[in-house]
Amino acid sequence: MDHVTGCRCVRCGAHYHAYPNTTTCLCGGMLDVEYDYDYVRSHMTRTALEARPHDMWRYRELLPIEPDTPAPPLRVGWTPLYRADELASRLGLKSLYVKDDGLNPTASLKDRASAMAVAKASEAGASVIACSSTGNAASSLAGNAAAAGFETYIFVPSRAPQGKVAQLMIFGAHVISVEGTYEDTFALSAQAIEKYGWYNRNAAINPYLAEGKKTVSLEIAEQMGWRVPDYVAVSVGDGCTIAGVWKGFRDLYETGYINRLPRLISVQAQGCCPLNRSLHTGEPWTPMEENTLADSIAVGVPRNADKALQAVRASNGIAVEVSDQEILEAMALLGRTQGVFGEPAGVAATAGVKKAVEQGLIERDATVVTIVTGNGLKDVQSGIRAAGAPMSVTPDMDSLLAAFDKAGLHP
């Protein structure tokens, strides 16, 4: 990889060669991939970009893969960026954009990371990829790996919801349901990965996943004609996504594609906000309980804390916490004004934007992008909680009119 100069530990600064199966620093810190921006600048020109397919691999010079590594089969990325004027006006903002990453192949932003894992596993000569997760990381790995002909072993705690396990099984993953906590599950997966030499897609370990995720920012900038929003709001759990979002903008800044950087809005659930708590207090983060219905960001022990905190601070960012009720309201608001159905964790960022405007944390004439990280179809029960039940009628006009009356509708 001529364009990758190596990996640097975000904790101690140690430098490593970027092998396909490079993991963490000896000190335990996560690694960050570094690029030769001169190379990128001269090869990834605007003209070159114009001719390329609309998926995450169009930014190949900014991705840590060999020039001849084939893009995995599923079409990941280039999700729509909607200008959301009605929603902006309801929130009292001048300009708001919604990036609907729930339209990725397995319906979440995690497809960007999993597709990267598949590409790197192929470079590593692996035929099996493994991870532990209860949700989107697992289903995106299972789907992207299946399409590329890889076998997957996926460890889930036995409390994992049936629906998510079903998605894994449909994609043909070997799913191991572990009777224990998430920590037990993670530990067993680590032992098995060590024993069998499987390629490791745990976000706590693999430095390439954030590089996949950063493509969401590259797309936002390109879809906005290389103008930079004032703020980008991201739902935050483990920290990997917001770190990736920041990395994407930083890369574009370094290569001259953009001339300033946005401020990040880190949105966490009130019931589980260890990173935001640290951002507010300036103290090191400490674990929290996981009390929120937004399961994808219910992470009491965030594994990418270093990268995430560095990103928000470097961007002069903002930290906002939202209640479950505010998250449910944001689900309905996004659906009703923009036709976008996000899962609870996926819309937490939007709830955070609403709150940040109300609290005067961001200016009303700002341009804001909110990233919807996952599709609401993944968690229909929360959709029902957010949206209420339909009118029920017997098949006759009298019953219909009575129902309209009861609902206060006068069509």
Add this chain to the structure above:
Amino acid sequence: MDHVTGCRCVRCGAHYHAYPNTTTCLCGGMLDVEYDYDYVRSHMTRTALEARPHDMWRYRELLPIEPDTPAPPLRVGWTPLYRADELASRLGLKSLYVKDDGLNPTASLKDRASAMAVAKASEAGASVIACSSTGNAASSLAGNAAAAGFETYIFVPSRAPQGKVAQLMIFGAHVISVEGTYEDTFALSAQAIEKYGWYNRNAAINPYLAEGKKTVSLEIAEQMGWRVPDYVAVSVGDGCTIAGVWKGFRDLYETGYINRLPRLISVQAQGCCPLNRSLHTGEPWTPMEENTLADSIAVGVPRNADKALQAVRASNGIAVEVSDQEILEAMALLGRTQGVFGEPAGVAATAGVKKAVEQGLIERDATVVTIVTGNGLKDVQSGIRAAGAPMSVTPDMDSLLAAFDKAGLHP
């Protein structure tokens, strides 16, 4: 609309002007939109196409909208077409492509029709749109209309899956759940639409919806470099989709974009196959009960029978019926080989391709496209039935090894 010459009744041949709210023929027959193909040929050139956005509106000259009607906000169409070599080899076919229309904004092919309905409602000066549907037509209308600022009234039979109803409610539709069959639901919606003068998005009535749906064929042809597959397999319920699929290929043939036409494979569920029964016997179709888990194609009284039967016959097509068990197996097969999770009705076409190969109805060296019409996340319960249960272990390596042994796995 310079490029639209009018609408013709597919039953009696009567000709009508194409007004935005034109519905059926006085004889009760469905109307088919007709184009000035000379106009299309001279305006929709390959060079013109190259510069256009990748969504269904890129084929504007082949769509029945005014030149200045804005495209509705959600990004509908240009879903991926995957070359599915592993699946082809498992089915014993030389060449198979999967068109994943579950990646549309509300996760089904019906977004193509609903976006068209929104465009036509806007031309008609309407502010409310209504329909009855088993699910996907409804959720797609709700989402596309919400994004464009229209109010919607949507009638669903009470058996519609929770996921689909949740989608409707999130999108802010007024949802009327009717305790009765699809037929009862349709009748009640027709009465209410008549009473209140809402814009009608019922596929049984509105001639423009098939024109939206046909964009799936325009895309398939363009994504294949204007080569034409030998067969296109479509799940069939009401008949509107397969009629649209045929119309798309016919349009391209008339304009000279392609030089031959594919044969259609009409796939219905064994438990509800009134159209296929007619295709097999040559007799007029008669109603059937709705005994299949594939809810989106459980249509005992198909409303687009004329158009659908004409399409399959004109294409020298094939009719195949599949059992619910075969549908579930196709769900798992598509997931495991291609990373595509389709809903039962969405994968029925693929089950039909498998059966058609086994029965020698199609040649093993044929090139086949199978359209996945809806996302499996819409019906997770069927996913669970299709996919089986995971291995269950205690958090230690001995338990894991025993589970691998029992499952016959040797990692």
